[in-house]
Amino acid sequence: MELSIHEVTKVTGVTSRTLRHYDDVGLLTPSRTGANGYRFYDDDALVRLQRILLLRELGLALEEIRAVLDREKDEVRALRAHLDWIDAERERLERQRAAVSRTITALEGGDEIVAKDMFDGFDHTQYKDEVVERWGAEAYQKGDSWWRSLGDEGRERFLDEAAALSAAWTAGADAGLDPASDEAQALAQRHVDWLSGIPGTRGHGSGAVDKGYLLNLADMYVADPRFAENYGGETGATWVREVIRTWVAQH
Amino acid sequence: MELSIHEVTKVTGVTSRTLRHYDDVGLLTPSRTGANGYRFYDDDALVRLQRILLLRELGLALEEIRAVLDREKDEVRALRAHLDWIDAERERLERQRAAVSRTITALEGGDEIVAKDMFDGFDHTQYKDEVVERWGAEAYQKGDSWWRSLGDEGRERFLDEAAALSAAWTAGADAGLDPASDEAQALAQRHVDWLSGIPGTRGHGSGAVDKGYLLNLADMYVADPRFAENYGGETGATWVREVIRTWVAQH
DNA sequence: ATTGACATTGACGTGACGTCAATGTTTAGC
DNA sequence: GCTAAACATTGACGTCACGTCAATGTCAAT
Known part of the structure; x- marks a missing residue:
């Protein structure tokens, strides 16, 4: 089975622009490219796309995803590293939240804060x-x-x-x-x-x-x-x- | 008192590039620009920069900061909106963390995840x-x-x-x-x-x-x-x- | 032959600057 | 007065993952 780029977009929800981008950066190469330049994707390509989308949802950068899928990097280790990054981000947001919250309180405290x-x-x-x-x-x-x-x-x-x-x-x-x-x-x-x-x-x-x-x-x-x-x-x-x-x- | 761009960078820690950027986007215009194109900042400009940096630390986007400082927007309301945004981000990260964590567990659980x-x-x-x-x-x-x-x-x-x-x-x-x-x-x-x-x-x-x-x-x-x-x-x-x-x- | 749906390749825009590159200005020392 | 160091300027590209035109080519159906 071979799907045109349009069929892939309907079936996966990703836009054709995204698919062309993935092609450009070498993340997902179409299984076949017609003489007219049209892109076609077979089952293997779709499975790869599936995995890409999953990892993308988990927040990995495209470069990370590429490394994982190309077996250059261990999947679990990549996810662990990502977990650390998420934790750092969480903490940063937490502190920022506290700071903003206190600032609001101070501002509401009455006097204009110069x-x-x-x-x-x-x-x-x-x-x-x-x-x-x-x-x-x-x-x-x-x-x-x-x-x-x-x-x-x-x-x-x-x-x-x-x-x-x-x-x-x-x-x-x-x-x-x-x-x-x-x-x-x-x-x-x-x-x-x-x-x-x-x-x-x-x-x-x-x-x-x-x-x-x-x-x-x-x-x-x-x-x-x-x-x-x-x-x-x-x-x-x-x-x-x-x-x-x-x-x-x-x- | 009037400071050269270099003195401002030493005193505030922001880079000259940032100051030129703020000038470019109209966030902070130098109080004076010499005939040679050099930028100079007086006390008023420095106070404005102070407020910009504070709001920036709180995570506001430059456009938001501009709106607040130009009195187009209430400061407290802007911070409240920002708080909502932080909360949304926090929740998103929380969910993502859970998903990544579960995925790791599943991957370690043994079977290759197809x-x-x-x-x-x-x-x-x-x-x-x-x-x-x-x-x-x-x-x-x-x-x-x-x-x-x-x-x-x-x-x-x-x-x-x-x-x-x-x-x-x-x-x-x-x-x-x-x-x-x-x-x-x-x-x-x-x-x-x-x-x-x-x-x-x-x-x-x-x-x-x-x-x-x-x-x-x-x-x-x-x-x-x-x-x-x-x-x-x-x-x-x-x-x-x-x-x-x-x-x-x-x- | 025409129309409409679908495809392509550029190329710019996003946000907040970092980082050269090429070049002009000022200051200090000789 | 000359020179070097320090400091200034204006471009312009890179970042990240695409969205969004624009200009144009292809294909199936009428």
Whole structure:
């Protein structure tokens, strides 16, 4: 039995364009080509097409399919590799979903989010991946060569310290510490040290963190609910601001 | 402040090619273009770039981003739509993963899988979309003009009935019904009626479903673990086969 | 002979750039 | 003033799996 290209399309649902494409890339050669150039497919060709379509449905690329069918590659191994790829894609989508979802929440939270604000969220350390994502953007302002230069380990340490600071601030606020106390001021110093690692935070010329920047930051912690969350809510953030203001006054 | 394209790349991490591309598609026009053709970006342009990069990380297409930034589209609504798209992608991957996984299992199960076998899975109704996919292939053997001719509604009904049958069979098996009981036999009749809608199932000449085909089908339900799953496992499938055998004997 | 259905081979379009290639501009050093 | 390095530009092709014309040839039926 030999089918014309039209009959194959009716029977398989694939378009003639697809069949010609498969011919072009050498994935499925017609069993016979007439003197007029017409393509004809016999049973063997149809079986091969069947297998192609199956693997295609499973998501394999045409090149992969070709390798499998030409016995250049083990079928199970190819599918296993594909499974890994699917898993990676799944995870990526999962993270992206979370990021989009949080962004929507933030946008609905009320105030118009200006890009500036979104990129300043460098201590949103509740979720590491989110921070990494934010840093990919944050890097814009600070120059991401720095962030990249940290290496995986450096980034890890940086984020860990950020998380530790957030926890320490919350604990201090909960404890109702005096903003001028040694403990609170030591915490402020630690925060400043951490900040100093970020390019762009240091004042012009001086090697130290810019005080104006610090005060702005403190204000932001209070004003922006998304920041406040990381510092024990509004009251916590207010306390953090007091501690920082005190520290600035003393330096 | 005005940055050259090179400075922008250092500061943002995007390549100059990307910036030129964004210029080409009108997504981000440089604030100034020198007489020499050089591109320069001011603060406003950088803020716009910031927002572009953020939305890009969230997975929006450039065209979408442009629509959002040009205030043609609400940001939240755009992100919501994108969320839907992500969810759809997630589900698609989930199904694909399951299909690939099952295929691997089947391949490892021993016997070489002939294309024929794989395409006979027309009542894998656990997931509708999967069935649709399988049908796209199954159609190969039966001639998919029929499947297409059903229309969306017809396909929907067909798949719903398939799912209902699968559930009914499982329930019957769980209940331990007598294969010869009226209830079980009614179920068999219903299954046969459903099958009769499929071209190729009817015996030559007679309008009724071919009995040999039915018996083969029943055997397959038991033999193939991928089928058995849909009929309450191996024991369930065995019971289904008994019911069908009884029905065939009585007709 | 004409019509209509079906076939062919190009060739462009899709999305978001990467990657040459060929060439002009600016800056720094000698 | 010359030269080399660094940086800029505009094309233009490649990616992936085809969809979609366009221009044209072939075949069966009327």
